[in-house]
Every structure is written in structure tokens, then in C-alpha cells.
Amino acid sequence: MADAVTWDEVQEGQEFTNQEETSSQRLVVWAAASGDFYQIHYDDNFAKGNRLPDIIVHGALKGMWVGKLLDELAGPDGWIKRWDVSYRSMDVAREDITVFARATKKYEDNGEALVDFEVGTRKADGSVTTPGTATVRLPRR
Amino acid sequence: MADEVMELTPEMKAAIGKSGDPTTYEVTTLGIRTFARAVGYKDPIYFDDEEAKKQGHPALAAPPGYFGMPVYNPFRQNTARRPEFDSPFKRNLNGGTAVEPLARVYAGDILEAVTTLANLEILPSRAYGQMLVRTSETVYTRKSDGAVVAKTRGTGLSY
Numbered sequence: 001m002a003d004a005v006t007w008d009e010v011q012e013g014q015e016f017t018n019q020e021e022t023s024s025q026r027l028v029v030w031a032a033a034s035g036d037f038y039q040i041h042y043d044d045n046f047a048k049g050n051r052l053p054d055i056i057v058h059g060a061l062k063g064m065w066v067g068k069l070l071d072e073l074a075g076p077d078g079w080i081k082r083w084d085v086s087y088r089s090m091d092v093a094r095e096d097i098t099v100f101a102r103a104t105k106k107y108e109d110n111g112e113a114l115v116d117f118e119v120g121t122r123k124a125d126g127s128v129t130t131p132g133t134a135t136v137r138l139p140r141r
Numbered sequence: 142m143a144d145e146v147m148e149l150t151p152e153m154k155a156a157i158g159k160s161g162d163p164t165t166y167e168v169t170t171l172g173i174r175t176f177a178r179a180v181g182y183k184d185p186i187y188f189d190d191e192e193a194k195k196q197g198h199p200a201l202a203a204p205p206g207y208f209g210m211p212v213y214n215p216f217r218q219n220t221a222r223r224p225e226f227d228s229p230f231k232r233n234l235n236g237g238t239a240v241e242p243l244a245r246v247y248a249g250d251i252l253e254a255v256t257t258l259a260n261l262e263i264l265p266s267r268a269y270g271q272m273l274v275r276t277s278e279t280v281y282t283r284k285s286d287g288a289v290v291a292k293t294r295g296t297g298l299s300y
Contacts, residue, residue, distance in 0.1 A: 084239035
């Protein structure tokens with residue numbers, strides 16, 4: 001879990017991360033939470049029958065992991081203004097994923113202290129499968 | 142997917158810009174806790190009513206990006222959440238998500254979601270030959286006060 005940060009202490013270029021495990025059990029819990037019961041995420045035979053290498057992590061779950069990291073950084077006094085992610089590559093289940101948010105710009109707009117982030121999920125080999133961007137309002141020190 | 146090279150059909154083109162029927166989403170304590178557990182949240186305001194109230198919230202808070210679950214009623218399936226059209230691309234993948242949270246969502250909220258088909262494109266795909274790329278925009282409005290609590294954009298890939 002990432003700690004909440006203030007606008008003043010964030011440095012451009014600074015990266016924040018969380019590690020997420022992708023067991024089949026976790027994907028089933030997400031299926032129940034999201035209502036996405038598409039079998040490519042928990043049924044090995046169904047996934048392979050649909051030209052996939054194995055069951056794959058739900059794109060939306062990766063997107064919500066990014067949202068969680070941003071929510072943790074914002075803390076109780078901050079607010080996520082927006083975030084977006086693109087599911088460019090599949091993540092096969094049962095491999096850990098790094099969720100990251102790297103500060104790209106600190107600025108003030110209409111009295112709000114804002115930070116833009118490059119966000120996404122990264123495999124163990126360093127490839128980014130789910131790139132995106134975000135803007136978060138952070139509290140001043 | 143169809144073997145021949147596909148272009149958007151007149152029916153597909155006509156669907157662009159159209160909105161589906163409003164869909165009701167219920168935000169419940171069970172739904173919030175299940176979502177927070179699945180995503181791996183550690184903040185107690187998403188699990189503990191008392192802690193949420195202690196921190197100034199009126200009820201259990203929903204994590205950003207959670208808008209409840211659409212009401213499942215197998216006896217009333219005459220509504221279409223999004224504009225429909227015939228397509229030879231039968232298999233679906235999630236291509237992307239954008240979320241703009243505008244107000245905090247709480248347990249007990251009833252939201253109405255309206256999804257508009259913003260764009261359709263058929264693009265070449267290295268893996269599948271061609272893909273239908275569907276961009277949808279959804280606006281979530283809280284029924285009790287009419288507040289727009291979030292806007293989302295989703296990209297669907299069909300192959």
C-alpha cells in the first residue's frame with residue numbers, strides 16, 4: 001500500500017508503485033465484484049478455445065489497481081480528477097504485476113494543487129502492458 | 142471474425158452517437174466491500190461504516206471507479222444498455238478505461254447510467270486480422286439529488 005503524499009513533497013519524475021498478485025482465485029473475486037463473468041478470465045479451456053494462451057487478467061481490474069494506487073497517494077484530503085488506461089497487451093494470470101504512477105508535472109490550476117502522472121501496469125520483464133495517464137489533486141503541506 | 146475484409150455497415154454507422162436505455166445501478170455495502178476486497182484496498186472507509194463516519198462520510202464510501210452493480214432482473218430484459226447492431230466480430234476484449242470521478246459515491250446511492258456510443262472503427266490487428274473498436278461514454282447520475290457523480294469512457298475490442 002502506498003502512503004498518502006502532499007503536493008509539496010512530490011517530485012517530478014518520482015515513481016510510486018504497488019505489487020499485485022494475479023491468482024485465479026483473485027480473478028474470480030474480481031469477477032464477482034465487477035459482474036464480468038467472461039470465462040477467458042477463469043476457465044483455462046475456454047480461454048485456450050478463444051485463441052488465448054491461458055486465462056488472462058481482467059483489463060478493468062488492472063485499471064482499478066491504478067485507481068487504488070492513485071487513491072492511496074491522494075489520501076483523505078486529495079482527489080483523483082481523472083485517470084485512463086489502455087489495455088495494450090494481455091497479462092497472463094499467476095504472474096505478479098507492478099502498478100506504477102510516475103509524476104510527470106506539478107502545477108496549480110484554479111487554486112488546485114495538481115500532479116499529472118504517467119500510470120500503468122508492468123510485467124516482471126519491465127514491459128508496460130497497461131499504459132495511461134492521470135491527474136490528481138493533492139493537499140498542500 | 143469474418144474472413145472477408147469488413148467495413149462499417151450502415152447499421153453500425155447509424156448507431157454512432159446513439160444512447161442506450163438508462164440503467165439503474167445499486168450501490169450496496171456488500172458491493173462496496175466485495176469491490177474493495179477484490180481490488181485490494183486497505184483503507185477502512187471502504188469496509189467499516191463506523192470508521193467511514195468517523196472520517197466525515199455519511200455512509201460506507203465507494204472506492205473511485207465503483208458505481209455499484211446494474212440491477213439484475215431476468216424478468217425485465219427489454220432494455221438495451223448500449224446501442225446494438227449486428228457484427229461478425231463475436232469475441233470481445235476490454236481495450237481501455239477512463240474515469241472522471243466528480244463526486245463521492247456512498248452505500249445506499251442509486252445511480253442511473255446512460256451510455257452513448259461515441260465511435261466505431263474497424264482497424265487492422267496483427268493477431269486477428271481486423272478488430273472492431275467501440276468507444277462508449279457513460280454518465281452516472283445519482284437519483285436522489287441529480288448529481289453527476291462520474292463520467293467514464295470505455296474502449297471495447299471485438300475480433
